[in-house]
Amino acid sequence: IFRDVETAKRVLRELWILRRCDHLNVIALRSVVTAEAAPGVTSLCFVFEQCDSDLAKLFYAGVRLSLSQAAAITAQLFNGLAYLHELRVLHRDLKPANVLVNRGLSVRICDFGLARVYAGESETNPNPNPNPNPNPNPNPNPNPTANPKSNP
Structure with missing residues (x-):
């Protein structure tokens, strides 16, 4: 089905x-x-579900959006992105051609070919630092101004 391993991974x-x-x-x-x-x-x-057009085609066709229409499209785009980010999905190719628009100005984000799932920090280990020492200071002396060679 796939030409090569990289295509298989992407799909x-x-x-x-x-x-x-x-x-x-x-x-x-x-x-x-x-x-x-x-x-x-x-x-x-x-x-996929059928959509009428995308933002790139609307822009190139010279369609002029009112401020309220542009705000509605933007709000939907942000809602979709917020949802993707909750799933830890990074789209990585968001552009007008990848924002589908229907006649009623409902928006769908599409084309996840370059998307990645962010693994990042886990709930079991919220600290990605592999150093088990919670003190980032390598100096064990609790008083950094004291001279360790002098006797009190």
Whole structure:
């Protein structure tokens, strides 16, 4: 199905992310199907909800948005991003072509091909510092101004 290992990783990562997303402002993955593209060549196809356009096409077509329309689109975009960040998903390719818009100005974030899931800190170990010593000062002397060679 895949040309190389990197393509397989990218597609499977995108599928993993999309299957976990369930938000009004993130494109909905409806199904995944395989089809024979040519003899001996199988294609993997993602089936998404249908959307009318994207922001890039609207901009290039010269569509002028009112301030309230732009604010509504922006608010939906931020809602979708906040949801993705709650899932620890970093989109990494957010641009007008990856923001789908329907006639009623409902917004869907799409194209998770470059997205990554941020592993970062875990709940069991909120401190990513591998040093078990909570004191970052390597000097064991509690009084840093005292001269360790002098006797009190």
